[in-house]
Amino acid sequence: MLAISEVKKAYGAFDLGPIDLTVGTEVLSVLGPSGCGKTTLLSAIAGVVDPDAGTVTLNGTDLAGRSPEERGTVLVFQDGALFPHMTARENVAYAAASIDRVEELAATLEVGDVLDQRAATLSGGERQRVALARSLAADPDALLLDEPLANLDAPIKRRLRDELRPLLSSLSIPVLYVTHDQHEATAIGDRLAVMADGAIQQCNTPGEVFAHPATPFVASFTGSTNLFRARVAGTDENPTLEWADHELDAPDHESEVGETIEFCIRPEYVVVENGARERPNVLDGRVRRVVFEGDDYLVDVAPESTDDTIQVTLSPPVYDRLELADGERVRLSLPSDAIHVIGAGE
Amino acid sequence: MLAISEVKKAYGAFDLGPIDLTVGTEVLSVLGPSGCGKTTLLSAIAGVVDPDAGTVTLNGTDLAGRSPEERGTVLVFQDGALFPHMTARENVAYAAASIDRVEELAATLEVGDVLDQRAATLSGGERQRVALARSLAADPDALLLDEPLANLDAPIKRRLRDELRPLLSSLSIPVLYVTHDQHEATAIGDRLAVMADGAIQQCNTPGEVFAHPATPFVASFTGSTNLFRARVAGTDENPTLEWADHELDAPDHESEVGETIEFCIRPEYVVVENGARERPNVLDGRVRRVVFEGDDYLVDVAPESTDDTIQVTLSPPVYDRLELADGERVRLSLPSDAIHVIGAGE
Amino acid sequence: MATRSDRSRTAIGGFDWLTVALVLGGVLCLYYLAPLVSLFLSVPSTALLDALGDPAVVSAASTSLVSASVSTALATVFGLPLAYWLARSEARWKNAVLAIVVLPLVLPPTVSGLVLLTVIGPNAPIGAFAVATGMPLTRSLAGIVLAQTFVASPFVVVTGKAAFEGVDRTLEHASRSLGKGRWTTARRVTLPLAAPGILAGVTLVFARAMGEFGATVMVAYYPQTMPIEVWDAFLEGGLDGAYPVAIVLVVVSIAALVVLNTVASNPWE
């Protein structure tokens, strides 16, 4: 188990932490925008940067004062950080206890046929595979991956990501996986920590983080684009929100009647209704813009009587059936169990 | 109109072209993996690289032999390429005919309040906004954008992308927009050219490219992950494909009976069936893996009797209803009009 | 497990590299610095002031200043365009040109003086012609300038080249595509951004020209520049005679260092 407690690091104007995280024998994704401190956190754990405060313990051992090579934590870098004066084989052998282990890892990561090439001649995907083989060769007690797929083309990224998940799980060690890509973070992590401005905003299962973001930042960064301000109109038995002149049924939440809160609903959960009957959580609006994203349609709808815009994600087969045009009137339903109240909106 | 004809450029081992493209007063997205020659193509059009062969004409004028400054083509770079020794205002004024124009463009791109900052102090999004203002200040006859949003964080990228589309359309000049991101390419482009290995693989509307990829590369790069080999079993009135021991109804296509072809179906179009009745294009399988991507579930299903895996994209509300577990039996339907035959599989 | 024991071994056999580096490096820095401090301690300020009034010293100082300024100007005018070409060209023979530029940097100064004499000496055709026109290229200010330029001018080429390479080419492409020609781009984008590096190159040329001894002593012992005056004074009056002039040259060197570490961009930083 990797336990990070109260770790802080100041870099000029930027402050990381205090960070508290506990990683069991699982893959914990750390998701955050560039410059949020993800890499600094990994560096502090690996010992290549000295934290200003806080402790890192791995399997019960306090790592304070230990050199990077004495920690059992192995880093995997964005570009692989392969030693350019060595072949792929020499890179893996650099960390491996035996030649057999090199061959075994090369087989696992499917790089057997590029082992005798120099690092510079490898493709991006091969480079990362060799880098992973090399890091596994060091027999890590904890693996720290820093955006390992960030520079790969989409299809290779997708493939390697799908291979990585079972591989990382099979290691049965704490794995920290840092990325700025929400798809990667959710696909690879058993749990997901969202970071912003040097602080962990939320840490939970990916499903929970996506469904119930703890802060407006998490909501927005995980693509919960519908984030609105409303007034609490009812609680307990009858939790409702007053948003413009709509009254929305909402799941139970902790705010008081009369309080102004923010609520969000993921654009995948908004439903375009066919029925004409008036129901709770149903509202009328006009299509303001349709964006085709290739595998999705994003439809922005301006509801009557508010200035907010609701975004709806429609899968292409659904959109093909509806054929929404700009300016067209639509009726939207916001399912009450998809509504999530974030808390007091400042 | 920007017309590129037979443009070629060799760079060591890499060959670009021959490229033929015609861009009217529209936004043409050029989508391709890193190193496919997108940037070289833009450089050849802008005149900062001399093509080995071919002609580029803009509004009827052959640009051959013209310096970059005499072409009326303006480049926008990935990192903005703002002049670091100038403020944002000086950057825009560098290209602008008058001070009024600077203010006007700053207002359009919402950078009025950072105009007096130096380039280095701007955030990524501000930098690209200033870069766009500067390029519009030069009053371009054609605009060439080279991955302008590639280095931005997801929410800023999405926002700027959504603003860019109407802005670029309003210019009424040919716009070439180069990117490796399929979502960006489809969201921004009126048309979409897919590039690989220095050649245009397909150029059409985004909807057409996604629905009917011309080559296996286009299919795979645009996320049509279900790409299988089959035998043509019937044509004309009764076009069918034989895939393992399934017979699939398919749309009309140009192959001959008995030919081996590749066909694809986008994972968004595959339907998980509830009904028990046997129908054409319905097959049984077992769930092999479920990947949660945050806004989608990717479900890999192994159909009985083939080694192929079918990927299904389910939106979270749909998945929530189905709750598929690993190993569970499911029935899939491949709607015949979503099947696309690519051509003879080599 | 092998890796694990390897780890402990490294830890136990630990050897403090930082201390070693700082001790060895400290000795070296002390070796550079101590003689200078010692120099300042050796010279009474009255002797310095007396020396500064000495007509021979004043003459040497003005000869050095004029010749070094002219050499620096020549080096900049001829060298800077070459530096830009070296920074931007993709020609194959670029490296051959660079080797020619580096040659005077690795040539011993006395040899530089000697080879110059084979061209500008009174017995060589060009030198003889110059003597005939009454403007001899040896034992003259012209000779000093020629020697200093030969020895010092490569600094502005190599440092200027690095400065131009430091200007992202994309910025020039952006400027051109915005409708500005080569000249406007150079004036408003490339030169301002390369300026600190170019200034460093110019400073190095001036410092090297001011200090030039080996080549000058061969080509133009007279009129005496300051380094030759140091040598002459040393021969005549030993250390005490040479100190005051040397201190002036030290001050010039330190001024150059200050320029390199402030307004200019130190090429070794």
Next chain:
Amino acid sequence: MATRSDRSRTAIGGFDWLTVALVLGGVLCLYYLAPLVSLFLSVPSTALLDALGDPAVVSAASTSLVSASVSTALATVFGLPLAYWLARSEARWKNAVLAIVVLPLVLPPTVSGLVLLTVIGPNAPIGAFAVATGMPLTRSLAGIVLAQTFVASPFVVVTGKAAFEGVDRTLEHASRSLGKGRWTTARRVTLPLAAPGILAGVTLVFARAMGEFGATVMVAYYPQTMPIEVWDAFLEGGLDGAYPVAIVLVVVSIAALVVLNTVASNPWE
């Protein structure tokens, strides 16, 4: 529209910068090269062979080779750890240390010799002590080495620093996190990758030490090194006497250039 007319103006006022750069740069390159060619043309090969057998020349050559080799070794041992520290440290006083290292590079060689004499001269405490022990630091091989080290050693520090900076720090972090200590990381990752740059630094030190004149002439006129032999021969026998020794030095310089442009990584490339 203003931009459009601006464009045309630039085009019409077009001025071929490439030609200007190549003409000015060509003149400069010719100025570097012509004297050397002229030198080779001036010396009959028989004279060269005769000179190479001259005991004075042989003695000077061996003195130069031995002293330059020792100076280079000293510079490398003391300078390389400092170079690594300068490349990796984030200490504030790093730039002050760098300024001290650059100081000998901008100091005139005669002044360098003079300031060294204030410490190692027979009248200075250290120098007097050395004389008393029978190993004088002036007019001796030791003095030559001290002068050459002072003047030449900064090259290995600044070039080595650049070489170490060229090694991505991430690679060192990767090696450490893979369980390898500082020493293994240095030996297997940092040094192999920095080697061409370090070799360039060592080559420059050797070339500079071989060519050292101004400081050596002050500290140790005897035993004569080759640059001093060139000067001496020039005083005695004019150009013709100095040519053969000069040619040997030119060959050494060209060899250094070849090393810089092949196995080593030319710091100015």
